[in-house]
Amino acid sequence: MRADRAVETIQREMTTFARRARASAGRLHPELSLVSYTLLGHLEEQEGCRATDLAAHYALDKSTVSRQVAALERADLIERRPDPEDHRVQVLHLTAAGRRILAQVTENRQAAFRERLADWPEEDLTRFAAYLERYNTWPGGTEDGG
Template sequence: MLYYATEIPVTKETSLSGRDASIETIQRELTAFARRARHKASQMHPGLTLVMYSMLDLMNERGGCRAADLAAHFLLDKSTVSRQVSALEKLGLVSREVDPEDHRGQILRPSEAGLVLLREAYEVRRQSFTERFTGWSDADLADLARHLVRYGEAD
């Protein structure tokens, strides 16, 4: 790292101009956010990964779904989804039901234990976000929410 005479560190971000520096900062912060999310997921339940938690959450949000729906939503290979769902089943967090529209298929839903885990995780997340945003104005929160939705819609 280089230093100016005033002892201010010169980083890659400070050597970039406006837009490029902002993109670098966003990338770094979103990567750190993802790492924290993975860590938090592992704290919720032994053996639970962020991918598994995200799948369980989507099953709940949709009122159940097929493995192919999970693969499409998360852009994962069907074999990867199969392994993740099997692990969720072994943890007792998922149940399978025959798809009433196609008896060859199965609908995946959170089990009662999975629903309890999701409720507890939701409360922990809500408290964590509430604490993080204590000093933020309502306008700042609304702006962040709007920007995150806009960012997500790009997919």
């Protein structure tokens, strides 16, 4: 069945991509690890969120996130704000410096992807983007298949 072949290819290619991701992140932005980048990105997108939310979204242990957050705070890229509603919670926000670094790193990544996708027709780009979004959106969360 052709669908099975396609799924196999998708599995293989996505895996290959994932395997190369760390190295290319190190090349594109040595100053910000892949995990730091994704956490900052989520913070910008969400306009502040809790460490627990980050852990859930990226399937990381809360201790891992805790340490990452501590490092990002030491680097003055994010700040913690106490939540008046719930004193257990600290809401994380990007600092101005964090926003700046994130923008710069995003531009670096963007440029690499643009170069790689330079000769793609616009229609293919939008379709590919839509497929990826659809793939990553999993009803009920992020706990599988990524």
